[in-house]
Amino acid sequence: MRNAISSVLVLAATFAAAAFANGCASDPGCKAGNENIDGACRLLCAKQTDCPGDFSCIAATTGTKTYCAANEAGVAVAPRGVGSPCNATLKLVDGHPDCDPGLVCFGSSPTDTEAYCTTKDCTADKACPGGFFCSAVNDAPNVQGYVRTWGPTHSVCMKRSVFCSPCQADVDCTTRDYQGPALHCASNGGAAKFCAAECTNDASCPLDAACTDVGGTKLCTPKSGACIGDGNLCSRCSADSDCKEGAYCYEQEYTKERFCTAVPNGGACATGACGTPPAGAPWEMGCVRATNGLTPTDQCVGLRNFGTDNNGAPTPYLGCLAVSPGSK
Numbered sequence: 001m002r003n004a005i006s007s008v009l010v011l012a013a014t015f016a017a018a019a020f021a022n023g024c025a026s027d028p029g030c031k032a033g034n035e036n037i038d039g040a041c042r043l044l045c046a047k048q049t050d051c052p053g054d055f056s057c058i059a060a061t062t063g064t065k066t067y068c069a070a071n072e073a074g075v076a077v078a079p080r081g082v083g084s085p086c087n088a089t090l091k092l093v094d095g096h097p098d099c100d101p102g103l104v105c106f107g108s109s110p111t112d113t114e115a116y117c118t119t120k121d122c123t124a125d126k127a128c129p130g131g132f133f134c135s136a137v138n139d140a141p142n143v144q145g146y147v148r149t150w151g152p153t154h155s156v157c158m159k160r161s162v163f164c165s166p167c168q169a170d171v172d173c174t175t176r177d178y179q180g181p182a183l184h185c186a187s188n189g190g191a192a193k194f195c196a197a198e199c200t201n202d203a204s205c206p207l208d209a210a211c212t213d214v215g216g217t218k219l220c221t222p223k224s225g226a227c228i229g230d231g232n233l234c235s236r237c238s239a240d241s242d243c244k245e246g247a248y249c250y251e252q253e254y255t256k257e258r259f260c261t262a263v264p265n266g267g268a269c270a271t272g273a274c275g276t277p278p279a280g281a282p283w284e285m286g287c288v289r290a291t292n293g294l295t296p297t298d299q300c301v302g303l304r305n306f307g308t309d310n311n312g313a314p315t316p317y318l319g320c321l322a323v324s325p326g327s328k
Contacts, residue, residue, distance in 0.1 A: 056130025131175035257322035
């Protein structure tokens, strides 16, 4: 009898151990589709649309599972919420009728067809819903006008589907409305990870990126090697705050490459004030003397050769690593 009871106890202990090891997947306290992740029963997800509007699909702190986690209070992606389209032609940043109260209409110009409602002056990624991150942006241009400001920046919850956005897992890179090539959270070998689209060749990538093999998958990766550089001349940037003091993050009008300018020696353009480019750099040195609202004044810049004019003279354009279509 004792042997029988002992056998039952051993079997019960074995079953309990197995149930604990499997977590909530074997726990009747968890609903179907839920598992014990990070110490609680979680609803599993593979993309942002698998979660309710006030939840985001995020990666577990350990392992490879992704689950729905509640957003911070007030962060939602329901109609008129973060990520919802807004009409840029109304030229309204605050108080836009397409956005919930407290949100702004974020876009690059009054004709930006991809403008969307978002949170302004965020302080951390957790203040943004899944597929977004808290990013510094220049004050202008915006949906109110095309004129560029130089220096002042603010923060907004920005879509991670933009090339080179920071991430921790693939699920971070897509928003609920994303349509395009598959996105992955990749690394160039450094600690910082970034969102990158699958590609077939360089033509499928931004002009300052190359289609490279990353772990067996071809992805668009920055030619500079880093999404945000060290702030020196021609390092990649997203906003003026990414560059050295007195320098700016310039966006090339045609290639859309963004790179840091540099302050010339003496503070103004003069012969030799910008020095020479680093050995092996594909760009030449130039200096912008005047501004038309699109370029900063008295700033060292990189120059690439587009070709020659009718007299055979070189026709340079501002740029560092991006090659403009048709350039030589």
